Amino acid sequence: MTPARTPLSRDALAPLARAALGPTRRLDTVTRLHGGSKKGVYRLTLDDASTAIAYVWSPDEDYWDAPPADPRDPFSHASGLDVFTASHERLTALGIRTPSLLFADPTHTHLPADAAIVEDLPGGTLEELLRRDPHAAAGALKDLAATLTAMRAHTAPRFGKVALVDDGGSVHGASCEAVVRDRALRDTEEAAAREPRVAAVHDRLDHRLHELFAAVRPRVRHSVVHGELGPDHVLLDADGRPALIDIEGLMYFDAEWEHAFLQLRFGPHYEALRTDDLDEDRLRLYRLALHLSLVAGPLRLLDGDYPEPGPMRGIAEHNLERALEFVRR
Template sequence: MTGTTRGDVTPRDVAAVVRAAFGPGRGPVRVDRLRGGSKKGVYRLTFDDASSVVLYSWAASENYWPARAGAPDAREDPFSDATGYGLFVAAHRALTDLGVRAPRVHLADNGGELFPADFAVVEDLPGETLDDLLDRDRDAAAGVVVRLGEMLTVLHGSRSPVLGKVAVVAAGDGVAPGDRTAEQVVLDRVARDLAEGAALDPRLAELREPLAEVAEELAGAVAPRAAYGLIHGELGPDHVLIDPQGRPVLIDIEGLMHFDVEWEHVFLRIRFGASYPALHRPGLDEDRLRLYRFAQHLSLVAGPLRILQGDFPDRAFMRGLVEEHLDRVREFLTPRGAG
């Protein structure tokens, strides 16, 4: 493994990892890169008995996202890059403590002796994602979506008086509402997205000032809050696997954070579409939902514009996101969009 080229992991590269995880009698006969993974490498290691595990590699070369000058770190902003060994380990521990299903970890290490990057070897769940099942048979997926809603009730019910990624909160570095509220964090994110997006797309540059005014108006309607739930942070159906018992299993968990559950529900509504009602829960704050809906549509313009500056392979998909969500952002400049 060179450490500079994506997708070049071989059985020889992971031989020491497999021995450490499963003993000297095991070794992979095949390594396949799995789709997805814009911030880490995801590989299936298959053994001679056809059993398999998954390797997560946090090598810097696996991250498609361009570096951002002046980007805040995780202690300052829960929306900092959701990638890294430490975030994964802390998130997995938090989910396990709550009884929320994530792939079981066989071995995780950041010492650099077994593999030239931080890594984790986890349970392989080779079936389809919930996204695939929804596309194939929405009725068959309905039960999994209901179970996911039950899982989210547990997750969102885990409260904290401070906000931040779980690794940050566990270290005592979370942000108290008196110092910086969730809506202030989102306003800062909007300002960054507007600045970066405007530099990359003249249409967003033209709308930058009126959109900033919309954000301030929406944030001004939000009432104070003193506690936060635990949210996945980017929970689309592509981040849900299904185990042999038909239970949902959360993946890409590094962004797990204490934050407003309304942020999660806005994302769920965008990503689950017609299946979202099974995930909806009463008691959500409508003012927060409006602010976060605006912020997430804007983020789904600015984020794809950023990743298109690098060598992300599925460029048509990212350009499609820009066009779709720029239209949704424009709606907030009309009375209909603010609702």
């Protein structure tokens, strides 16, 4: 059995906190927040009761055990300070709310890993508010819809991670839809090796992916998308305004990819975010690809020592049922 990973201690994070927040402040307590699978997220509470959030990107905090990321792959493992700061700069330039970056340490001076300190927003997640009081979340959903509109308005002639495209780089793949199809074919292969129900319909899923891909018409411009924008990746500030987190995967891509994910994660609340000018052919391909990704990814994560296996199994099971619907029609 793989030994449990040990969260960073107050003493380990104290030098980073001093560098970010000043030598006169004392770090009182450190709490590792739940849910992170690619980086460690720690709430730092100081001696004056103020708080900040530390992000730590290190192998000990990354449960995916992924190979080194190829930035030319739009869906490569999005983890690290470089993609975080590039995404933060792009969102900030667009006027999109995200927790303020207070300090970044790319030199590993204060920890033997990439690290950053950002503001701690007090309003909790949009997911929590939707569960507790959907009526009270109406304003945040309206603001989030405006955020999505602003992101979609900023386009680029190439697709790929913001960090790459904004620096003039190019990606692998002929088009967004080709990259999605090829990734979905790999996800099907990988899921079939772990799940007999996928293996039983492997060829039918492959055929359906090719069929849906063939219906998609070419596109030459792409907009900013978060890529995994569920309500758990939206924090609320003191005024109840939404702020995007887990932004390392920010890329120029098709808005349909974003909306396929939004529809899946927001469920009945998606109506507040819906837009009517999306390409239905792209949406169909992207929905199936997304379901297959959310089967293969969680099953792969469960091969390791991820500390919350129950929710991951639930994600895989739900998306398996949704993917199978595409070959039962």
